[in-house]
């Protein structure tokens with residue numbers, strides 16, 4: 577435990593009330609991201625489908641993507657508190673929600689999407705990495721560091737949707753060799769470009785099947 581956890585009272589990651597990391601009022605306001613959802617990309621919908629309007633016709637390098645909650649106002653506030661303040665207690669809460677919602681993946685390792693180095697230093701931790709570590713404990717699957725971010729590539733969120741794919745493909749490089757079955761962990765799934773770029777990099781070094789598990793998912 578860090579000193580900051582002892583000195584500062586816990587606050588709800590959504591509403592900021594002192595008490596639990598996610599208070600009783602806010603927890604039910606996080607919307608589950610299906611099922612039913614698209615079998616491939618995890619977009620929630622009225623019924624389960626193999627591919628959906630969002631992912632059909634797109635080349636996705638991962639086998640499936642799932643998220644625990646929809647990335648809307650309450651989830652956004654939760655993720656913002658988690659990201660900007662580097663609160664480990666929120667990673668623990670997020671991992672608890674993910675394991676309560678998603679089936680444990682049948683994989684050899686968990687791999688996290690590497691964070692932007694400057695931002696990590698400023699925040700003191702990277703949400704995807706801390707989520708992977710907490711999931712590793714709960715799912716009893718080891719974490720492996722198999723991806724790195726290439727320096728000097730622009731942040732995804734600063735780019736229009738049309739440029740994200742090419743930018744993401746430049747952003748990630750594999751390190752080491754990958755076991756066959758991998759679960760890629762990220763805090764938020766936005767367009768799937770990051771997940772596809774990471775899965776492509778992992779497949780170059782031995783991954784045969786990449787599943788994606790996220791805390792929250794943007795829904796169009």
Ligand SMILES: [Zn+2]
Pocket residue numbers: 588589590591592593598599600601602603
């Ligand atoms: Zn709250």
Ligand SMILES: [Zn+2]
Pocket residue numbers: 614615616617618619626627628629630631632
């Ligand atoms: Zn889909």
